[in-house]
Amino acid sequence: MRLVHRHSLEEKNKEDSGLIIQQLQQNIENIQCRVDKVCQISHRSIDSVQTICVSKSVDELTTKAVVDLGVTHLAENRTEKFLKKYQALESYPSLTWHFIGNLQRRKVKDVINKIDYFHALDTQRLANEIQKRAETSIKCFVQVNISGEESKQGISPEEVNSFIQDLKKFDKIEVVGLMTMAPIDATVEELKYYFSGMKKLQTQIASKKLTHAPCTELSMGMSRDFEEAIECGSTFIRVGTDFFKK
Template sequence: MLTDNLKHINQEILLACEKAQRSVSDVTMIAVTKSVESQTAKELAKLGVVNMAENRVDKLLEKKMALKDFSVIKWHLIGNLQRRKVKLVINEIDYFHALDSFKLAEEIQKRAEKEISCFVEVNITGEESKHGFKPAEVLPFVQEIAEFDKIKIIGLMTMAPLNASEKELHEVFSELKKLQCAISDQHLSNAPCTELSMGMSNDFPIAIEEGATFVRIGTAIFRGA
């Protein structure tokens, strides 16, 4: 079932890339393994999946330990990170997708022993239930942490509203793409900002059409598994 699901997802990624006249090599699929046990994550690794994500620190550390024999795996923390837990996880991950405050950046700078590839989380729609900077706050924040040599802002991340229409999805993802380009055009040494982490199981083809380079997929991989 995992094999079939991955094949279907890869086909959808290919079709979305063709529709947007993009290369499929520009899109990285991240398997979000939060809903499955380590054994299922191992099966994914055996099928060649090399990017895996968790939204909780304890679960990421647990899965990374269980899959220690798969050294090629890149680990992504995609959930919001409490400052008190930074020291536990920051040197165990390759990507952090939810940088959402200056104080969190300070703690990462203090605890990291290597440069961490980070996405700034952006709340495009202004929903109170979501974390992240307002679009107008992103560039000032990136400039404010310019001296933090342990943080590289490789891109921006957002989540679309639940039950959004296709039109709304296109608008949200397009807005993040415009913001990403505006920051990239600043040519800041700490923030190349060439990447976009957006799109999940229910909306990733639209996210790809609008420029996503990382899509975070869980449900669609494990459906029926």
């Protein structure tokens, strides 16, 4: 009886796993379809937008499943979770890792040489710690609080130029772009206002042709608002919920 029961459990587990994979595949296709559509409407190349899978809400097995389905850009926002995922997926050398959350200075040494992009640079003290710990130049996004919300981190738009200018002394930091998060309750009109403002700011900095800060990229847009972000010029979108919804 136990053998039959175990066999039936194994079959059920396989069936459940198959359904999960099927749902993940459908989610990936839906996201890509939406990206393709807004790129077409906005007269942008599909290749000009990189979708990052934010895997912070799922375990290592589910993260591995999306990687097996072709996802190559992953993001985490907590040091401990990132390190667990990084170790679990060490056999996938083609992965590009993004760290998108607040990075405590005392944990910089644990993370900075394992990631490809850091999306939340917003203080000189953090920049100094990255400079001290990084073994190679790190691609960084300066985080901007475009809406001025007190609950959000990031520097104000008015501070961006001087902040980036001050980063010139750090040869281990390359400012590849700007990053922001729109208010969770923003209307479509408000989203476009904030995202367009970020695009203008990014373009302004890029026009300076700074060696340490080419600033050609924009990291903005999540599951709820990535279409508006792409329409306004985002080049990296950070999608979590829509990858793993059931």
